Amino acid sequence: MPLILIAALPFLGALLPGVMIKAGRNACAWTTASVTLAALVGLLVHAPKVLAGEVIHYRLDWMPVVGLNANFFLDGLGFLFALMILGIGLLIIIYARFYLGRQDPMGPFYTYLLLFQGAMVGIVLSDNVLLLLVFWELTSLSSFLLIGYWKHLPEGRQGARMALAVTGTGGLALIGGMIILGQIAGSYDLSVILTQKEAIQASPLYLPALILILIGAFTKSAQFPFHFWLPHAMAAPTPVSAYLHSATMVKAGLFLMARLWPVLAGTDAWFVIVATTGLVTMVLGATIALFKDDLKALLAFSTVSHLGLITMLLGFGTPFAAVAAVFHIINHATFKAALFMTAGIVDHEAHTRDIKRLGGLRHLMPITFVIALLASLSMAGIPFLNGFLSKEMMLEEVARTRLGIPLLLPLVVIVAAALSAAYSFRYLGHVFFGDEREDYPQTPHDPGFGLWGPPAFLVALVVLIGLFPAAIAGPLVAASAGAVTGGDLPYYSLKIWHGFTPALLMSVLAVMGGLMLLLFHYPLDKRWIATRRPEAKVIFDTVVALCVQVSRRITDVLHPGSMTRYTAIFAITVLIASAVAWNSSTLAAPGRELLPVGMVGVIGWILIVVSTGILVVYHRNRLLSLILLGVTGTIVSISFIYFSAPDLAMTQIAVEVVSIILLLLALNFLPKSTPAEGGVERHLRDVIIAGAMGIGAMILTLAIQQSDFSQPTISAYYLENAKTLAGGYNVVNVILVDFRGFDTYGEIIVLGIAALVIYALTEQLLGGRVGRKLADRPHDPTLSGDLHPMMMVVATRVMMPLALMVGVFIFLRGHNAPGGGFVAGLVVAIAILMQFMASGYDWAIARQRFTYHGIIGLGVIAAILTGVASWLFGAPFLTGAFAYYKLPLIEEFELSSAMAFDLGVFLCVVGAVMLALESLSRLARRKDDRTRTHPMDIDPSRTEDEPRPVPPGTAPAEAH
């Protein structure tokens, strides 16, 4: 199976649980399991090659320009992790089926779980660090959903938020570190980065990159001082804890350190930071774990401790330590996931996880007891179980490593190991041994196979690896450790008996110490409870509260809900930024010959300045300002045609018409004048800002006009090739529908969306209180009763065919002369609008054959089909083609694919403009409007004896 499919399967499968839950909880669980199983089988197919040391690649170029490719690779390390993620994932899915209660929604749970699984597999298979980062963030997000799965529990929500805040912050740091690393190595591909050890370690940016990457890894793997989120994440359902917080997500940080081990490890900085952090975490986690009464909290802190152990091993930087680290990753995943599942079983059966309320369970639930016994003895490091082997290797490495003063490291590690043994024994002693009690919240007994099967499978592995390490785990350890060290492996042997070594002595000391600690647990626990300790959650909450306060201060100033202030801030920012840019750049010498000042120019200038001036001064009179806006817009259109842009002029004038109609429609509802508001200072401030902006715009425009282009523009290409490549003479139109057709394609879609937004807003308004109010509003007697004057009705109907023909004409000539789909669309829309205005909404809508939504959709489809059609000829999307034809009687004409595309543009524009205006005019309709059947106030076809209809509003008494 291609690697990308292994990573993609869980994501695709995440769609299924939500559907399958309709078929029952079993179907849902089995579907989820089969997805994971399929991915697992796909992975195992590669096992022989990977275990033989081969690396499997899958390359998919996505954005090669920025080095972002969907490249995957599978080596020993990736295989090990993918195996754990998918294998334990499968067990967890089965376990969760029986763990989740009737009231827990199962569909979302499995969806989140599969999303998480896909993200994790993505991390371990990525060959591109940027891709890895994407997956990294996805694990943070999906684990947020999983931790907060029980939304009704405040602990769940807080724990999820804390985990997201910590790992998300770490993710940000990691992004920085990875990008630095990629910059040093000159590639974002891991397989390239991993070969650049000398360059990376010699770079002055090595230390910043290292620290940033380690922050990412430490937050994810709950290393001190970021360890505090993991215990709080225990608010998640136990399957999640067993999966994320023992076997997979918290190991992602370790994976990253192992993955980058070949290039980052081996320096003093690496040794000091990583080994020390690991050591501190190990001791701290083990100490706290011993005194936790919540089973899951105990396991959480023990996980913190073991992650510290592995981090420390990776920090040593020696190949032997790397082997030990990899081996311990395997072992820890097996026994810790099993332990979490037994804790879940106890919780599920006894309805409590409080150790002080438990005890004596060994006779009540013998199967669970055996599983817990083997798993926790493995955690304590007892021989014939796998935990012993890797701990032994760890101790062997510790015995020959020096950190600070001699013997310090071994002594501290023995203490940590003793603490570890102690809490493992406590898990057994205080939960399963001792006397049976009477006061369990519910008398526990062994659960069904669904719950104990998965941990039993893991414990079988614990024992098998413990007994036959070389046979069972040997190849996997060799392959993955080889991938970590990136070279030859040191001598090591996976066996139980190594003779009387210092490691064995330390191991014995640790186990004895553990027993002693458990013996004195009661007095120690009292002392522990009595001491005041810094509470990580309190510190975290304080920091978060502080951040919130600071950001609130800032947003209170910048974001007070005053749109006017935003605009002012924006304008001032633009001014400052432009001033900086202006002063720090060099302007070309003003050498361009300017155009002579003509009469038309002067008149246009006077008109535009005067109309804008009056508009601004008298803007409180809204109708007047609208008329003046029309004047300004018209002059703008005229200036376009004056300065050789006929297409723009046509578009502008048509848009002007529809805009003014639109604003008039709106003004129908809005107040007719703006009240005088704001003091003199406000007006002065606004005048200064606006004046500065205006002067700035003027200077900039002038500066551009006074000099020629500093570099040749691409317009020359368009001018040269419009005829030969696209077969059109009107270069502007050719650019729109051919050269830059894809842009236009996007633009018509935006236009269509805007129209649909307006439609949706109207529907919303009409459906509610406002709609009823509008429909019931009384007629305004001051308005003319002559709503549809006969002159206008007749004139517009006569003009309709002519206007449509003009539209068609403009459309057809577009490719070779000013015109095209945009203008034609606007012209046709105006032609239809005239009917609406003259004959009324109901009359016009009754003759409307097609919905405007449909027309928009048809336009987009026409554009798409034109684009897709070029695929049939093996050309890229929207490649143009054209030919000239000659028919008798008419001149030679052209047919081109661009015309079909332009038709799409045309339809889209017609639909969008009409939908927008029709929506607005629907607001204006009153209830009784719908009763009118003919467009004119006087029905021309009436007979004399019929009563004359009364214009609405003039005689309200008769109308009702």
Added chain:
Amino acid sequence: MEYLFASAVGVLTAGGVYLLLRLRSFPVILGLTLLTYAVNLFLFASGRLTLNLPPVLDSGLSGYADPLPQALVLTAIVISFGMTAVVVMMALGAWLITDDDGMNMTGEEAPDRASGPHDASEDRR
């Protein structure tokens, strides 16, 4: 001529920005439209001003106006219509629902009342 053009762009910009800073939605929409004119003219002029040289291929012409800014501005005009329409609809909806066409949040929603609460009933007809 370029001086006239540039100063017209300046006037449109200044007028647009001034209206954008008003407190009611309708003048703000007008300001937006004025600013659209200014920006479109500015973009169009980045191809330099020419007289009587439309970019329609013709063997009789000595040269052509820059077609690229024209193509850009053409779509900009149409899109800005779409944008104006949406803004108008939003302003209208806000007015119809709340009977208030003020641009700024007032009351409890707004933590800072520097702009001063205005009387929404002032201009009801």
